Amino acid sequence: MNFLKRIRQFLLSRATILTLIVLASGSMLLGSFIPQSFLLTPKGLMQWHADYPVISVVAGRLGLQHIYTHPIFAVIILLASGSLLLSCIEQCKKAWRRTCGEDSSGGADAAFTTTADPESVTLWLRQRGYRIVASGAFGVRLCRQPWGYWGNALLHVGMLVVIISSLWIALTQQRGKLHLAVRESFRPGEQWLSTEKGLLAKDPALDSPVRLESVSYEFWPTYGVKNVASRLTFQGRQNESEPAVVEVNRILYRHGMSIYQTVDFGHAFYVEVTDPVGTKKTYQLLLTHPEKPDTPSYGDYPDMLGPGILLRAKYLVDPEKGSFARGIPRLVLRMEVNGTSLGQLPLAAGTEETLGRFRFRLIKIDLWSGLIFVKFYGIQGVFFGFLIIIIGSSLNYFTPPRDVLVGAAANGKTVVSWRASKFKELYLDEFDRLDEQFNPEKTHG
Amino acid sequence: MDKTTATYVLLNWTAVFFYVVATVVNVSGVVFKKETLEQRSYWLIGIGMLFHSAATAIWWRAVGHGPYMAPSEVLSSNAWIALATFFVFQRLYPRVSPASIFVFPSAFLMLALANFYNPGIRSLPPTFASVWLVFHIAFYKIALATLIIAFAFSVFHLMKGRSQAVWLEKLPEPVSIDLYAYRFAGFGFIFWAIGMLAGSIWAYKSWGRFWGWDSVETWSLITWLSFGIYLHLRRFFGWRGDRAAWFFIGCFLLSLVSIFVTSHLGGSIHAEYFK
Numbered sequence: 001m002n003f004l005k006r007i008r009q010f011l012l013s014r015a016t017i018l019t020l021i022v023l024a025s026g027s028m029l030l031g032s033f034i035p036q037s038f039l040l041t042p043k044g045l046m047q048w049h050a051d052y053p054v055i056s057v058v059a060g061r062l063g064l065q066h067i068y069t070h071p072i073f074a075v076i077i078l079l080a081s082g083s084l085l086l087s088c089i090e091q092c093k094k095a096w097r098r099t100c101g102e103d104s105s106g107g108a109d110a111a112f113t114t115t116a117d118p119e120s121v122t123l124w125l126r127q128r129g130y131r132i133v134a135s136g137a138f139g140v141r142l143c144r145q146p147w148g149y150w151g152n153a154l155l156h157v158g159m160l161v162v163i164i165s166s167l168w169i170a171l172t173q174q175r176g177k178l179h180l181a182v183r184e185s186f187r188p189g190e191q192w193l194s195t196e197k198g199l200l201a202k203d204p205a206l207d208s209p210v211r212l213e214s215v216s217y218e219f220w221p222t223y224g225v226k227n228v229a230s231r232l233t234f235q236g237r238q239n240e241s242e243p244a245v246v247e248v249n250r251i252l253y254r255h256g257m258s259i260y261q262t263v264d265f266g267h268a269f270y271v272e273v274t275d276p277v278g279t280k281k282t283y284q285l286l287l288t289h290p291e292k293p294d295t296p297s298y299g300d301y302p303d304m305l306g307p308g309i310l311l312r313a314k315y316l317v318d319p320e321k322g323s324f325a326r327g328i329p330r331l332v333l334r335m336e337v338n339g340t341s342l343g344q345l346p347l348a349a350g351t352e353e354t355l356g357r358f359r360f361r362l363i364k365i366d367l368w369s370g371l372i373f374v375k376f377y378g379i380q381g382v383f384f385g386f387l388i389i390i391i392g393s394s395l396n397y398f399t400p401p402r403d404v405l406v407g408a409a410a411n412g413k414t415v416v417s418w419r420a421s422k423f424k425e426l427y428l429d430e431f432d433r434l435d436e437q438f439n440p441e442k443t444h445g
Numbered sequence: 446m447d448k449t450t451a452t453y454v455l456l457n458w459t460a461v462f463f464y465v466v467a468t469v470v471n472v473s474g475v476v477f478k479k480e481t482l483e484q485r486s487y488w489l490i491g492i493g494m495l496f497h498s499a500a501t502a503i504w505w506r507a508v509g510h511g512p513y514m515a516p517s518e519v520l521s522s523n524a525w526i527a528l529a530t531f532f533v534f535q536r537l538y539p540r541v542s543p544a545s546i547f548v549f550p551s552a553f554l555m556l557a558l559a560n561f562y563n564p565g566i567r568s569l570p571p572t573f574a575s576v577w578l579v580f581h582i583a584f585y586k587i588a589l590a591t592l593i594i595a596f597a598f599s600v601f602h603l604m605k606g607r608s609q610a611v612w613l614e615k616l617p618e619p620v621s622i623d624l625y626a627y628r629f630a631g632f633g634f635i636f637w638a639i640g641m642l643a644g645s646i647w648a649y650k651s652w653g654r655f656w657g658w659d660s661v662e663t664w665s666l667i668t669w670l671s672f673g674i675y676l677h678l679r680r681f682f683g684w685r686g687d688r689a690a691w692f693f694i695g696c697f698l699l700s701l702v703s704i705f706v707t708s709h710l711g712g713s714i715h716a717e718y719f720k
Contacts, residue, residue: 224568386642397631
């Protein structure tokens with residue numbers, strides 16, 4: 001029992017709480033200076049290692065490149081959650097006592113005695129927004145904005161709800177990303193472009209095939225992307241087709257999965273390549289839509305055709321470079337073998353050309369777009385927790401409660417004591433008005 | 446420069462002119478304890494805000510989105526919201542008035558700086574077309590305004606303890622100044638939290654994640670926690686006076702880094718603003 005009591009005391013200690021906040025902030029600070037592996041591409045990570053060899057060795061040994069999944073960070077969050085939980089219980093008990101009981105937030109900030117009877121003082125106070133919260137042998141306790149006592153409790157409950165919900169999401173979320181070309185399907189069990197999953201979660205899985213039927217997009221007059229939308233078809237359990245549309249900022253919900261349209265889209269070039277021994281193979285080159293009509297979009301395909309061979313592709317939506325409206329894209333391929341350029345090759349749909357020892361034929365061009373499939377539970381908890389934090393902190397700083405205790409003094413007079421839970425100097429004029437009302441001689445004398 | 450851009454720039458510079466004059470008049474009013482001058486500075490700021498509002502409205506209509514994409518739009522709206530927030534709080538708490546000697550110069554500096562950027566038309570990326578983005582940005586701007594007021598009171602507290610200048614006598618007692626700093630830091634803490642909440646809802650609606658440890662998000666959380674530490678130190682460890690004021694100034698500088706510096710870092714979705 002003693003041990004448990006000590007743990008409780010330790011977790012509720014103000015120094016512990018402050019230390020935990022400082023440690024959590026410090027970890028995040030470190031995480032913002034040391035690039036986190038989950039935020040970087042493998043290429044970016046290698047570049048960082050090359051740029052900062054010493055720091056990267058230290059960071060690697062200490063596990064600083066995955067700080068948010070580091071055991072020490074987990075311990076900090078665990079202790080912070082334990083501390084918050086106990087603190088919430090304490091704060092709620094305290095708020096309940098202060099809202100409904102005799103217990104105000106401590107002694108009086110100011111007091112006076114008056115010959116007026118307690119009832120008239122109470123009535124005057126009630127007319128000015130004070131509510132009776134308790135009465136008994138001690139007298140009458142009135143409070144203005146008593147809900148302010150719940151501010152701290154709610155602030156801490158909210159933080160706890162956010163932390164628990166976020167941890168739940170982090171442990172159980174499933175997330176898969178796809179780049180699909182028009183008329184292409186993705187079936188359950190197939191390889192995603194990339195996935196993310198929580199420690200307790202399996203790989204994301206679709207329950208039925210999905211096919212991309214079409215992609216539509218709009219541009220602003222300045223050529224910035226205005227909107228992207230994909231028309232999809234899901235194959236139902238009885239083989240029926242279920243059409244659906246997903247667009248940026250319009251989430252598609254299906255069988256517990258949220259589907260997001262990304263802003264990634266462009267043209268998919270299907271290129272048939274005949275290698276030096278006559279083997280034919282078709283490759284799908286997904287190139288991102290250019291940002292401007294006169295600026296090509298590029299893609300690199302190292303080792304796709306064999307070791308040491310780099311195939312580079314670029315395309316313009318309109319070969320005349322005039323606008324995005326004329327959608328007859330022109331693909332240009334360039335080949336490099338062991339760093340030496342072998343030349344480049346413009347390809348229009350249906351044409352066939354030779355580059356190096358390979359023959360290239362552009363079979364067809366379609367559109368493609370990026371989709372994200374997400375499955376997680378607990379997001380409502382995060383947002384609800386945030387809402388509680390905001391309500392709690394608003395009660396705390398906008399509505400500090402003011403208490404008045406009206407009791408009988410031994411000499412037959414009435415004792416009036418006043419206290420503000422916070423910022424008392426800013427509310428002392430309330431006490432002054434009360435004093436002035438019931439002690440006019442003192443005020444004018 | 447086309448006609449709309451020329452009008453926008455001209456109106457903004459006119460607003461800067463009024464803000465500068467208002468600042469000079471206001472500082473004179475506060476320093477020489479002349480109530481009339483102080484009152485007149487509010488009128489001048491009001492006239493400046495009319496020009497500023499007209500510029501914002503014209504530009505909003507021209508670009509088709511609110512003032513939150515290009516650097517000039519961001520700084521200009523920061524200045525406008527700082528002034529508007531100051532006047533709202535000044536009506537609620539008249540003793541906040543002396544903070545004007547920090548709020549007015551901040552506003553004209555932000556607007557003047559905005560005018561040095563090219564006010565090119567930035568189209569709105571599709572993920573930015575969300576009402577949650579508007580709340581997200583608006584609440585960070587309100588938070589910044591309240592933090593400027595808290596900063597002003599922290600500085601007043603430090604000055605009052607170190608200088609015998611006559612104009613400082615006009616300010617409330619050190620205890621009240623300290624409390625105003627504390628209270629406005631609390632308001633900043635709330636508005637910062639609302640900004641983060643709105644941002645996480647926006648991110649969830651747009652990308653299916655509410656938090657991505659993006660550099661701006663991380664620094665924003667660190668700043669919020671640092672204000673949490675400040676409030677804890679005041680509430681539970683009895684920090685007040687100079688010590689609390691210095692700590693708050695540190696937190697305020699951190700908030701400036703979070704708002705104005707981290708969003709320029711590459712690899713952040715927030716960097717879209719400043720590209």
